[in-house]
Amino acid sequence: MNRLRHLVDRALEVLLATLMAAMVMAVLWQVFTRFVLRDPSSMTEELVRFGLIWLGLLGAAYGFGKRYHLAIDLLHRRSSKSIKRGLDLVTHLSVIIFAFWVLIVGGYRLVDLTLAMGQTSAALEIERGYIYLALPISGLAMIFYSVVSMLEALRGHARS
Numbered sequence: 685m686n687r688l689r690h691l692v693d694r695a696l697e698v699l700l701a702t703l704m705a706a707m708v709m710a711v712l713w714q715v716f717t718r719f720v721l722r723d724p725s726s727m728t729e730e731l732v733r734f735g736l737i738w739l740g741l742l743g744a745a746y747g748f749g750k751r752y753h754l755a756i757d758l759l760h761r762r763s764s765k766s767i768k769r770g771l772d773l774v775t776h777l778s779v780i781i782f783a784f785w786v787l788i789v790g791g792y793r794l795v796d797l798t799l800a801m802g803q804t805s806a807a808l809e810i811e812r813g814y815i816y817l818a819l820p821i822s823g824l825a826m827i828f829y830s831v832v833s834m835l836e837a838l839r840g841h842a843r844s
Contacts, residue, residue: 685835689749689832692825692828692829696742696746697746699742700743703738706735707731707735707736710728710735726807730808731807734808737815737818738818741818742818745822745829749828749829759771769840773834773838776830776834776837777830783827787819787820788820791816794816794819798811799814
């Protein structure tokens with residue numbers, strides 16, 4: 685399971701770094717075309733906006749998996765080992781329910797609706813459904829990380 689987690693971590697790291705580099709290049713191109721060429725690029729703003737959606741959602745899933753998220757652990761710190769394990773399980777089960785219903789089901793419905801309606805972005809002319817795919821993909825990643833963490837908690841190897 686650790687090997688699979690490492691592969692997912694690595695894939696997200698590469699994807700997030702690539703997205704960030706592409707966004708920086710797009711912003712630099714926008715600045716160059718606006719101030720040097722005096723003919724601003726029409727698509728860079730939209731490209732960066734869509735990149736930010738993917739970066740934010742996938743970055744949130746990655747941060748959750750690495751436990752970089754904000755946590756209120758007052759109760760957790762003062763509890764016995766068995767209570768901590770139960771709290772971990774309830775927390776991860778809550779995340780799984782949220783990620784499934786909101787990110788996967790809701791995200792899929794949004795993707796399906798926008799693809800069916802044929803909505804495209806103004807400058808890039810990309811179907812908006814593909815941009816919204818970040819929702820169910822990040823939901824799947826969060827569920828993956830929650831399941832792995834639940835298995836670790838059940839085995840008594842919870843990460844701190």
